[in-house]
Amino acid sequence: MSVALDLRLKRANKVYHEGEVLAGVVVITSKEAVQHQGISLTMEGLVNLQLSSKSVGVFEAFYNSVKPIQLISSNIEVAKPGKVPGGKTEIPFEFPLQAKGNKMLYETYHGVFVNIQYTLRCDMRRPLLAKDLSKTCEFMLHCQPQKSKVQPTPVDFTITPETLQNVKERTSLPKFVIRGHLDATNCVITQPLTGELVVESSEVAIKSIELQLVRVETCGCAEGYARDATEIQNIQIAEGDVCHGLPIPIYMVFPRLFTCPTLETTNFKVEFEVNVVIVLHDDHLITENFPLKLCRV
């Protein structure tokens, strides 16, 4: 097949904001002239919700999958049926990014039960005997920066056997004191999560200390709410029996696509939490949970 269809956005990072114009070119490359029955472009923004089988029954999950929410949609015809000459043809296009009605454009987010995705698709319909050509590309939407100033709200924490909940036999626990702080729980999404952690004492050697970034997705539907927490990433900040009394930095970059500013709508919610996980050499696992509020400035 000698025809190639491609979409090229003007911005290299493919990041746009509401109210801006999505601009780019459709590129058709072919050796000979191409006969077609019309080229069209479709831009669409969708929120896909899915119920986990954990929260509801398997069958319910299957039947009651929530309908996708359309945030934006538009369609234009780039070229009427006809011929595209051989060689490389570039057709420029522009889409205004305006939400439908009173909806707003949420930020791009790839999760497990919630997916917010913006795509641009180009279709070239072709006469009989030739396959229709199609090319899809995703672009990112970042929501408007938050107006109000972010209060960092740092937290200090101390973990000892006594502070733990959810313990069956408190007596069997080894003794340890771990102190630390997070510089902010109201985090700017483009800035890393920072803080410090000091192992002041520990009877049993430490095997590993990790930061677990967790998303908490809540989907609402007629039957009720489903709330699920899943891991996004796990970053090890200490390996082995670290030096006691020496502060270890807490540092984690929020991954793109998989995080977005904390989102709360009528139908669904996306929130984030971080767990400080300490694994002891005898495989005791100690977790301290911190809810985060992400925002964009």
Place this chain on the structure above:
Amino acid sequence: MGSVYSPNSCPNFPTRFHSIALYSVFFRHARVRKYGAELQRCRLDAVPVDLGDYHPLKPITVTDSRSRRGGRKGSTSSSSSSSSSVAPDPLSSMLEGTDPLSLFAAASASETPTLSHSKNEEEVGADFEPWSAKRGEILARFTTTEKLSINLFMGSDKTSSPSSAVSEKVRTRLEELDDLEEGSQRELLNLSQQDYVNRIEELNQSLKEAWSSDQKVKALKIVIQCSKLLSDTSVIQFYPSKFVLITDILDTFGRLVYERIWSMCSDPRPIPDSFSVEDVNDTAKETCLNWFFKIASIRELIPRLYVEAAILKCNRFLNKTGIQETLPRLTAMIRGIGDPLVAVYARAYLCRVGMEVAPHLKDSLNKNFFDLLASFRQIHGDTVQNQLVIQRVEIPVYLTLYSPAIHWILQCVAYRAPDVLLTEMMERCKKLGNNALLLNSVMWAFRPEFVAARATDFIGMIKDCDEAGFPKHLLFGSLGRSLACADPPESERLPILNEAWKVITKVRSPQDYINCAEIWVEFTCRHFTKREVNTVLADIIKHMTPDRAFEDAYPQLQSVMKKILTYFHNFSVLFSMEKFLPFLDMFQKDSVRVEVCKSIMEVFIKHQQEPTRDPVILNALLHVCKTMHDSVNALTVEDEKRSLALLINGFIRMVSFGRDFEQQLSFCVEARATFCNLEPVIIQLIHTVNQLAMETRRVMGGSHSRKTAAFVRACAAYSFITIPSLTSIFSRLHLYLLSGQVALANQCLSQADAFLKAAVSVLPEVPRTISVEGKQRSSEAFLLDFINSFLSTLLVVPDHPEQGVLYLVRGLLNMVQDYTWEDNSDAKVRVYISALPLLAAMSQESYLYTIPKVDSNETLYGGDPKFVAEISRLCETLIGQVLDHLKTLGREEGVRRQGSLAFSLFSTLLAHGDLRNNKLNQLAVNLWNLSHKNGHCDTRTSVSLSPTYTFSYKLLNDFHP
């Protein structure tokens, strides 16, 4: 002169030549020569030489007309790599790789006024020992025989991470980064060290392949896996080498990523090396950012740290301050590594990358060191101790594993650091308990001057160290190394040596002892006299003799010897050291012994300025040379023999007993007995003896007394009986000739006669081919050379009273005639032609040269017509032979040779014959015509050969228009 004799009137005609002379019809007439007048005429006009003029031997000076490149701006990599005739700036050539970055750093520093460093402070100069120098050393030093394993399976740790149920379907791409392609997960067990190295090299290759085939994610996976191997400390002795191998891969990766992004920016035209963030286009920035995001999501600490450090340089594409911010963060991140060994090597890597990329950022280097101090107690923690017990590694061995990394860190920290900082660092080290390891690195890495100035303090600190930990001899070794390069204050030197040696002498293991002692010998030699060195040698002998411990320590002992030889050039002092020869005796392995002897002789030859007769030196060196000589056996290669002979010759040349010639001769006799297996030495001895004879002659002003005459005869006898022992025929011939000349000069006529006769009698033995530099060559040219020089000597040799006229000349010619020349060779005839000038010279009234106090034939015969006639007959015979040969050539395919031979006979006749004689004149004309008959002789060149020829040519034309 010029009278004609009939052949019959010659009474003493040699029988052999008689038969040949039958058909000779020409009379040979020698031209009368006035040598003095000719000399005057031929002398060149003296031309005053202008010193400023061009002289071919004057060294060529190239003046550099290029303007100096200002601060190496622009594309340095291309301009400085081109090899120009100008001596390259050592700094710029050293900085080939790092320069663009330091330039960038300089640029950013100049833009931000807060960072006002002077430029030279920011660059890494030639005085910074690069990592590449350390690499090989580490690989060679840290080896293991244990079995190693590579675990290429990265995903297995998933179980320990408390991940919630994540279905396969939604596994994100980021998580996929953690494991390589499904199914390729494998663990390689039981690898030998070499296998392991090969595996790592394979990974390096597959990284490059993956990269070039655009599989960037796979490349990243490989790098992550490799760096993960660094968290594994099983087979701990191998860890430093593993570190070296794996960081090589990381370096490759860092370079690949940097180059890729760099090439993305240079789309329309390449961006300069000193680019700024504004020059980078969005696509490149985005790609770069992607790399950083990917790396930031690597789950494990150690791979994340190493990989980010590897691409540290790429921060330049994103923002000005990236490197500045990243370095401290990575430094802090290392605190999370629990294993102290892993952590210290991670620091070393970070320092290394930091020095390459941003040498001006000293703070993070210091921070690294201070963090290292803060976590130093980890080394003695329980976790480490348990591990050592399991792996059965002892603490001292374990501690030495740290050395390369700490050395490196300290080297980076100390590089061009102010003394205040160094003092502070030292103080901090002091405060820590059991700091021998650090102390060792401080001494190793800090400037030797700094260490030397505080040597006494260091000794105190070393003493305070715990016995059980880091071995003390290593500490003293490091101190000694610094003191070998820099001098401590004068007054402290002796106490330092005493203190150090007190400890060194207590080291029990001979290997450890000698390693340490070897270093301190340098300090001792540098500052003290032979007394102290002697003591040190005595101590070494004492330690190394029991159980023949020296057998395992030859390299160190050799190094001791080398150091002593570097500082003691006065051999009488050296050999007066009581323990020097006993020390020499410790080298009992033949090859090493010869090696050491050679190094002694080399130093002697290089530094001995004046000839010596010191019996101590002579005895000792004779012993040394004998050792070298005795090592020669049937298996010794030619080159080795040559180099040994060269050294012994050097020694012989340096022996002089002044006016005590007899002593010198007896030395030569002794030497001949000692060095009989090395021909070049024998030759040298003969030369020495000949020289001795000539020296005697000079001292006596040419006239010998009875005593000296007997002595020079003894010299001649020495040569005469020594020469036959040589195997090389040409050496023999030349030495016979030379010794004959010397004997003649010393008025030993019968000895001279014997030498020359011997030479003539050896002639038939000359083989047709000889081996020259391993190739078989025809000996003809050498033989012709020899005969010519022999002929010129014969002019002054008076005839033996009991033998016939021109006895030696005839003898020589007979030998030439009998000799089996090569087929189709004109050599014999050429000898005949070259004998003609001799005969012409012999027929003169006064000879071209004579030997004082020796009467040549000119005086003996006084121009007796019979003698002259005899010469003429001989000439006739010779010319007849030549003409005969010319005839045979005409018949065969030898016209070219015929022409050239005819021409050379012609020119000989011109130069030496009397052409006023008609027959001779006719002969010359015939020869001229013959030589030009076949057009093989270029008239112009032949004519312009010499003014004499031109003159004669005219003469010829006048006679025969």
